[in-house]
Amino acid sequence: MKPVLQGALAWIYAGYKTASRGHLLPYTRHQKFHSSSLISEQAKRAKDLIKLVNSSSLSNSESQSLDWRSDLKVPEWKRQKLALKDKFKGQQWNPKKKLSREQMENVRLLKRHFPETSATELSERFQVSPEVIRRILKSKWQPNEEEQLQLQTRWKRRSERVNEILGSPEHQKLPPKKLVLGSGRTDTDLQVKSVRRTAVKAGRNSSSPKGKQKLNLLSKLIS
Numbered sequence: 001m002k003p004v005l006q007g008a009l010a011w012i013y014a015g016y017k018t019a020s021r022g023h024l025l026p027y028t029r030h031q032k033f034h035s036s037s038l039i040s041e042q043a044k045r046a047k048d049l050i051k052l053v054n055s056s057s058l059s060n061s062e063s064q065s066l067d068w069r070s071d072l073k074v075p076e077w078k079r080q081k082l083a084l085k086d087k088f089k090g091q092q093w094n095p096k097k098k099l100s101r102e103q104m105e106n107v108r109l110l111k112r113h114f115p116e117t118s119a120t121e122l123s124e125r126f127q128v129s130p131e132v133i134r135r136i137l138k139s140k141w142q143p144n145e146e147e148q149l150q151l152q153t154r155w156k157r158r159s160e161r162v163n164e165i166l167g168s169p170e171h172q173k174l175p176p177k178k179l180v181l182g183s184g185r186t187d188t189d190l191q192v193k194s195v196r197r198t199a200v201k202a203g204r205n206s207s208s209p210k211g212k213q214k215l216n217l218l219s220k221l222i223s
Helices: 003-014 029-042 046-055 058-064 076-088 100-112 117-126 130-138 146-165 211-223
Strands: 017-020 024-026 177-180 189-196
Touching: 100 130, 100 146, 117 130
Parallel strands: none
Antiparallel strands: 017 024, 177 189
């Protein structure tokens, strides 16, 4: 274990002590040495030390006790934090994935053709929870003609907007090509190494003398 990390975590554990009046008092030198030796015995690696710090933190001890719900001294921000931790049970934020109507129909179709497939297998395929698959299979709702017409109209408007964006001159315009010429030390002929597409900068004058000289050189080489 690195001595810097060990000393830093030992300072976190052995740095301060909560007194009965609520003030913070420093530990004695003997207590610092004793606590640092206990930490090094309990955790041999940096990951173990981080787990040990998180398990013994103040917020973790507060979340395990139910007094924070009735304690009026707990601030509102900490109350919300403890409530979210209690709701998600220590797991990270993982929002639920919402399946589209086509994916729902695919779930029903797979279950209809392969009835031996379980909800867990379908959930792994569509990356949702098994409860979502069970609700989809249990649901008997089907859109009527009017709702189906509204869905088709909505998708038609979306496709028209996408075609307008992709059909604009800015997207259809291709960047100009740039020829990279080169020759070896012993060769007398020029060879085209590669063709690159370069974006034209706004406000750049293509009819500059330098550009005309390059065009004349290329025309002579090609002819």
